[in-house]
Amino acid sequence: xxxVTQTPKFQVLKTxxxxxxxxxxxxxxxxxxxxRQDPGMGLRLIHYSVGAGITDQGEVPNGYNVxxxxxxxxxxxxxxxxxxxxxxxxxxxxxxxxxxxxxxxxTRLTVV
Amino acid sequence: GQSLEQPSEVxxxxxxIVQINCxxxxxxxxxxxxxxxxxxxxxTFLSYNALDGLEETGRFSSFLSRSDSYGYLLLQxxxxxxxxxxxxxxxxxxxxxxxxxxxxxxxxxx
Numbered sequence: 001x002x003x004v005t006q007t008p009k010f011q012v013l014k015t016x017x018x019x020x021x022x023x024x025x026x027x028x029x030x031x032x033x034x035x036r037q038d039p040g041m042g043l044r045l046i047h048y049s050v051g052a053g054i055t056d057q058g059e060v061p062n063g064y065n066v067x068x069x070x071x072x073x074x075x076x077x078x079x080x081x082x083x084x085x086x087x088x089x090x091x092x093x094x095x096x097x098x099x100x101x102x103x104x105x106x107t108r109l110t111v112v
Numbered sequence: 113g114q115s116l117e118q119p120s121e122v123x124x125x126x127x128x129i130v131q132i133n134c135x136x137x138x139x140x141x142x143x144x145x146x147x148x149x150x151x152x153x154x155x156t157f158l159s160y161n162a163l164d165g166l167e168e169t170g171r172f173s174s175f176l177s178r179s180d181s182y183g184y185l186l187l188q189x190x191x192x193x194x195x196x197x198x199x200x201x202x203x204x205x206x207x208x209x210x211x212x213x214x215x216x217x218x219x220x221x222x
Contacts, residue, residue: 030208031208033208033209033210035212040214041214042199042212042213042215043155043199043201043212044212045210045211045212048208048209056209058209058211059211090154090155094208096208099157099160100145100147100157100158100160101145101155101157101210102157103154103155103156104154105153105154106154
């Protein structure tokens with residue numbers, strides 16, 4: 001099992017560009033979430049999903065879109081990148097019955 | 113919304129015991145989780161408490177008091193490799209939505 005796979009690991013964008021951060025899990029987990037981590041601010045929830053076709057907003061959803069067409073994939077789209085979106089992004093998944101979230105290795109995004 | 117408070121930094125001696133406290137305010141509380149994150153790494157799940165009381169997993173234990181909106185993580189027989197950040201997190205409105213605190217950076221010294 002690969003667990004939670006995030007691509008790319010590093011990315012530099014120019015202000016105004018759009019891009020998609022990929023996340024895939026092979027554990028058949030129902031729940032998936034996206035977090036961003038900034039120094040001194042912990043992990044902040046962007047969007048989450050309880051299953052294919054169902055998503056909801058977290059604490060900081062503005063500027064980001066998600067969709068969940070399959071159980072395995074949960075991509076995060078940046079619509080028009082801004083320097084404030086410079087951060088480390090983590091995708092995570094969990095089974096419905098609990099057991100904690102498994103995190104991917106992260107994507108370090110810089111917007112210039 | 114949700115808010116969580118935990119100390120920003122803790123220093124402890126190798127072999128000792130350390131307790132990291134967490135207080136929370138949230139609607140629809142479902143449970144309290146703890147995660148560990150080493151510098152440059154991803155968070156890893158340590159424990160989950162849905163009911164009051166103590167849960168033990170090896171050298172780590174986690175406690176929850178729902179009436180006090182309070183929990184703690186207890187690390188025993190500290191090792192140098194335990195130097196990391198520890199996050200408490202609340203599951204609210206169900207298990208699927210997890211909100212994290214800002215984390216406690218634990219430094220274990222010889």
